Amino acid sequence: MQCVDRSQLLRGTLDAAALAVVAEQDGYGYDVLRRLRAGGLADVGDASVYGTLRRLYRAGALTSYVMPSDEGPHRRYYGITERGRAQLAESRVAWADFARALTLLLESHVEVTA
Amino acid sequence: MTDRPNVSQEVTAYLAAVSEALSDLPEEERDDLLAEVETSLVEAGGPVAARLGPPDEFAAELRAAAGLHREPEASRSESRLVAWLRRAGADRRIVAARPVLARLAPIWWAIRGYVVVAALALLVGATWSTSHPQVPRLGTGATGLFAIVVAVALSVLLGLRGFRGPLWTLANVALVLVALPVAQHLAERAPQQIIVAYVQTSVVEPQGLSYDMAPVQNIYPFSRSGRLLHDVLLYDGRGYPLEIGRHAPDAARRYVLNRAGNRLYNTFPIRYFEPGTAVVAHPDAIPPVRFPRLLTASLSAKP
Numbered sequence: 427m428q429c430v431d432r433s434q435l436l437r438g439t440l441d442a443a444a445l446a447v448v449a450e451q452d453g454y455g456y457d458v459l460r461r462l463r464a465g466g467l468a469d470v471g472d473a474s475v476y477g478t479l480r481r482l483y484r485a486g487a488l489t490s491y492v493m494p495s496d497e498g499p500h501r502r503y504y505g506i507t508e509r510g511r512a513q514l515a516e517s518r519v520a521w522a523d524f525a526r527a528l529t530l531l532l533e534s535h536v537e538v539t540a
Numbered sequence: 541m542t543d544r545p546n547v548s549q550e551v552t553a554y555l556a557a558v559s560e561a562l563s564d565l566p567e568e569e570r571d572d573l574l575a576e577v578e579t580s581l582v583e584a585g586g587p588v589a590a591r592l593g594p595p596d597e598f599a600a601e602l603r604a605a606a607g608l609h610r611e612p613e614a615s616r617s618e619s620r621l622v623a624w625l626r627r628a629g630a631d632r633r634i635v636a637a638r639p640v641l642a643r644l645a646p647i648w649w650a651i652r653g654y655v656v657v658a659a660l661a662l663l664v665g666a667t668w669s670t671s672h673p674q675v676p677r678l679g680t681g682a683t684g685l686f687a688i689v690v691a692v693a694l695s696v697l698l699g700l701r702g703f704r705g706p707l708w709t710l711a712n713v714a715l716v717l718v719a720l721p722v723a724q725h726l727a728e729r730a731p732q733q734i735i736v737a738y739v740q741t742s743v744v745e746p747q748g749l750s751y752d753m754a755p756v757q758n759i760y761p762f763s764r765s766g767r768l769l770h771d772v773l774l775y776d777g778r779g780y781p782l783e784i785g786r787h788a789p790d791a792a793r794r795y796v797l798n799r800a801g802n803r804l805y806n807t808f809p810i811r812y813f814e815p816g817t818a819v820v821a822h823p824d825a826i827p828p829v830r831f832p833r834l835l836t837a838s839l840s841a842k843p
Contacts, residue, residue: 440605454576454579455576455577455579455580456579456580456583456584459580471601472577472580472591472592472598473577473592473598473599473601473602473605474601474602474605475605476573476576476577476580476602476605476606477573477601477602477603477604477605477606477607477608478605478606479576480569480572480573480576480605480606481605481606481607481608484606484607484635495579497582497583498578498579498582498583499575499578499579499582500575500579501579502572502575502576502579
């Protein structure tokens with residue numbers, strides 16, 4: 427039995443993670459995927475990232491432009507918008523609260539069961 | 541999807557399968573998603589299916605992450621129009637225009653309330669207020685006005701409640717269509733602007749001589765010295781007599797006759813007899829002419 431379903435955790439936090447990566451530097455789909463994995467989210471799936479980027483773009487959190495590539499098809503780069511930055515800022519606060527609360531809960535749980 | 545020679549058959553086949561699984565999405569949205577996947581597949585290399593899993597599952601994950609959920613079975617029975625509206629609503633341009641449309645929405649809410657009342661009035665053949673042509677008489681004009689106010693208030697209330705969905709959109713589209721005959725009716729009942737149009741249907745050619753489209757009643761020929769000439773015969777360049785009054789015989793007119801006894805109508809100035817006589821009272825009478833003093837020598841003068 428898996429104690430913490432990382433895929434479920436990712437599902438709720440991928441928006442924030444993708445926004446954070448793009449906020450750092452504009453990137454295209456596969457580039458964002460690699461940076462997320464390099465950042466520790468090794469389990470993140472291709473489809474989840476591409477779909478998330480498209481959804482954030484439709485919601486106005488990301489902007490988009492196309493750049494030609496010598497290695498293959500044109501790359502669609504994503505950059506963060508003001509709306510995206512606001513969403514990212516809210517996500518940071520929400521995650522910090524959640525992480526703090528969960529950390530406290532888990533630590534107390536350890537003390538009780540120890 | 542980009543058709544490039546360096547895209548392997550495996551990638552092409554995988555993309556085609558994903559595309560098929562996303563076939564219900566708007567074309568633009570599907571192409572953008574697939575372009576993203578294609579870039580990834582080309583750059584990552586290696587066996588595609590082993591890395592990404594079966595195309596159906598990949599497409600499902602892509603769809604879920606993009607928030608583009610497959611239509612539930614129950615809604616499959618919706619009409620093509622509803623499906624089209626659903627797709628149109630997801631169109632990028634529509635999405636981009638939404639903030640503006642949202643600000644304008646209250647205006648439409650008010651209009652559609654009126655449209656409902658006006659359309660019903662048209663449907664039942666109600667008469668309309670003469671003083672306020674936009675208000676139908678539902679019994680009385682006041683009742684019609686009350687109905688409009690209530691309908692507009694209800695419509696705005698419904699708008700504020702924020703109902704959404706394709707059926708609601710369909711209802712709004714239907715109301716837009718209904719608004720067309722209502723608008724036409726209002727346009728017809730609007731106070732008519734009086735438009736005076738001068739239409740020249742035919743050109744009435746003045747009989748006889750004319751100058752600047754005005755008939756010439758008489759001609760006064762003068763000599764170089766300013767003396768009025770009498771019984772001067774005028775002809776045009778083709779030798780035709782310049783006649784006045786041939787078709788309107790006038791008993792008071794002094795006609796000049798030729799030897800055959802025929803009247804000449806091209807002799808000027810025309811003179812008129814005193815009533816009941818054969819006497820021209822003032823044969824040298826002329827219009828108020830300021831006769832010029834001539835500088836040019838006479839052509840008839842001998843050098």
